[in-house]
Amino acid sequence: MNKINVFLVWVTIGVITPRFAYSITPEKYTLTTLPTDSLALEQCIDIALKNSPEIAIAKGDVTKAKINLKDARSGFLPKLDLSGGYNLTDTYYDYSRLEWSEDPYTLSLRASMTPYNGGRTLINFVKSRESLSLAKQGYRLTEILLILDVIRKYYNLLETSDILKLKKESLDQKRTHLEYATAQFDLGLAPRADILKAEVDVVNAEVDSLQTEGDLKLAYAELNDVMGISLDYPIQIKPVDFIREEPPNFDDCLNEAFKNRPELLQQKTSLSIRKYNLRLAQINRLPTFTITGSYNVYADKFAFAGLPINRTNWNDNTNWRVGIGLSFPIFDGGVGRRAIQAAKIDLNEAKLNYTDLEKEINLEVKLAHLNFVTAFKKIDLTEKQVESAEENYNAASGRYRTGVAPITEVIDAGVALTNSKVNHTKAIYDYLLADAILKKAMGQLPY
Numbered sequence: 001m002n003k004i005n006v007f008l009v010w011v012t013i014g015v016i017t018p019r020f021a022y023s024i025t026p027e028k029y030t031l032t033t034l035p036t037d038s039l040a041l042e043q044c045i046d047i048a049l050k051n052s053p054e055i056a057i058a059k060g061d062v063t064k065a066k067i068n069l070k071d072a073r074s075g076f077l078p079k080l081d082l083s084g085g086y087n088l089t090d091t092y093y094d095y096s097r098l099e100w101s102e103d104p105y106t107l108s109l110r111a112s113m114t115p116y117n118g119g120r121t122l123i124n125f126v127k128s129r130e131s132l133s134l135a136k137q138g139y140r141l142t143e144i145l146l147i148l149d150v151i152r153k154y155y156n157l158l159e160t161s162d163i164l165k166l167k168k169e170s171l172d173q174k175r176t177h178l179e180y181a182t183a184q185f186d187l188g189l190a191p192r193a194d195i196l197k198a199e200v201d202v203v204n205a206e207v208d209s210l211q212t213e214g215d216l217k218l219a220y221a222e223l224n225d226v227m228g229i230s231l232d233y234p235i236q237i238k239p240v241d242f243i244r245e246e247p248p249n250f251d252d253c254l255n256e257a258f259k260n261r262p263e264l265l266q267q268k269t270s271l272s273i274r275k276y277n278l279r280l281a282q283i284n285r286l287p288t289f290t291i292t293g294s295y296n297v298y299a300d301k302f303a304f305a306g307l308p309i310n311r312t313n314w315n316d317n318t319n320w321r322v323g324i325g326l327s328f329p330i331f332d333g334g335v336g337r338r339a340i341q342a343a344k345i346d347l348n349e350a351k352l353n354y355t356d357l358e359k360e361i362n363l364e365v366k367l368a369h370l371n372f373v374t375a376f377k378k379i380d381l382t383e384k385q386v387e388s389a390e391e392n393y394n395a396a397s398g399r400y401r402t403g404v405a406p407i408t409e410v411i412d413a414g415v416a417l418t419n420s421k422v423n424h425t426k427a428i429y430d431y432l433l434a435d436a437i438l439k440k441a442m443g444q445l446p447y
Contacts (some may be wrong), residue, residue: 038236041154044227045447048150051228055146058139065128065135072128075121078113118288120280127276134269141262146226148446151436153226157219158239159429163422164212170418171205177414178202181407194407201411242428245435247373250366253442257365258358260443267357271350278343285336287328361441368434368441375431382424389413389420 039047049055114121178198184190221231229235258264329336396413399405436446 038238040238041151041240041447044154044223044237045147045150047227047229048146049143052142052146053228054142055139058135058142061135062132062139065132069125069128069132072121072125075124081112114290117290118283118286120283123276123280123283127273130269130273130276134266134273137262137266137269141266144262144440144443144445148436148440149226150223151446152433153219153223154237155240155429155433157216157223157237159425160212160216160219162425164209164216166418166421166425167205167209167212170414171202171209173414174198174202174205174411177407177410180401189403190407197407197411201414240432242432244376244379244431247369247376248438250369253369253438254362254365256442256444257361261361262443264354264357264361264443267350267354271347271354274343274347274350278340278347281336281339281343285329285340287326290323290325290327365438365441368438372431372434372438375427375434378427379424379431382420382427385420386417386424389417393417 178195178201181190181194181198185192185195220235223237224231224233224235393410393413393416396405396409400407400410439446
């Protein structure tokens with residue numbers, strides 16, 4: 001007798017393991033929600049964090065790792081299955097037609113649980129927990145790198161703006177030289193060559209200012225880009241407070257780096273996961289002892305049995321089953337042995353990568369610390385340079401007005417003064433940026 005099964009219902013319920021809907025779309029800043037006043041560094045960082053696709057992806061990775069951890073935890077819990085359907089059977093010898101059988105419906109409720117499977121469930125759970133830690137450190141690394149990028153672009157914009165002001169001041173100064181040289185020539189106190197030299201000096205200063213103006217426009221575009229807004233959107237930023245602190249001890253910086261660097265913590269986590277992979281490969285080569293159990297309730301029988309349901313009906317329409325199994329892999333073509341070898345190789349590679357990463361971090365902290373110390377010392381040196389250049393410029397200007405020195409001496413002194421002020425400005429922002437880079441090298445937030 002032929003039978004056709006038409007299944008209408010198949011539902012699997014994970015007991016105490018509901019799926020949650022996670023939102024990974026951050027609340028972004030748009031051009032209509034940006035602050036209308038000047039932006040501080042903290043605000044630029046906040047805008048960049050909310051608009052960054054890399055941050056959104058990193059958050060999504062953390063969310064997926066949390067979901068996988070919940071799935072791994074559900075391996076310790078029982079499962080409840082509900083299934084049902086209708087059976088269509090050719091009950092007559094006349095095969096030209098089909099009719100419903102006398103018992104067409106099926107409905108069953110099945111509970112099952114695997115208390116022991118050689119430790120695989122436990123290891124997979126621990127691996128999922130390590131994977132969540134890996135994703136969190138990946139998010140933290142992405143956050144640190146983005147903040148450092150914003151700081152770099154913010155300081156570059158401030159530095160370029162300050163340098164442009166110095167270049168404008170220098171241009172006004174050189175135009176004053178030209179006016180004075182022209183007046184001296186008209187009085188017959190200076191040769192025409194002084195006017196020509198002063199004119200060339202003015203043109204050079206105009207070209208220099210024009211170049212710096214272009215650099216400033218580019219700096220604005222780069223900051224807008226890292227914040228995730230339109231490149232042409234007009235923004236204004238606030239200056240930062242310049243607080244100079246003594247360079248920290250190198251050994252303290254290195255200890256902080258080894259303790260906090262997310263890359264190093266990621267590598268440690270990766271090392272742990274590979275150890276668990278090796279353990280899983282070894283377990284697959286060992287005997288496996290399993291215990292399974294189920295309790296089946298044939299609810300369709302009760303649907304037409306009437307009420308009340310007595311003990312006899314319950315016993316006749318339910319059953320339970322417990323199974324115990326022992327399996328031992330005798331021959332698998334060497335798959336298990338090769339899996340162990342591959343896991344050992346992966347573990348050894350992870351150890352080597354960890355050692356290499358320690359060396360790289362050591363070097364990175366060393367360079368960041370040296371740059372910070374150098375930037376700290378350059379501030380004092382450039383301050384002295386500005387003082388000397390100002391004194392030299394004032395002396396040269398006085399000598400030129402009395403007719404003792406040529407105008408070239410004043411021009412050279414003016415160039416030296418402008419360059420010293422630019423160097424001092426750069427030294428300040430180099431120090432601020434070096435401080436942020438050192439914090440990043442130590443595994444801390446740069447700001």
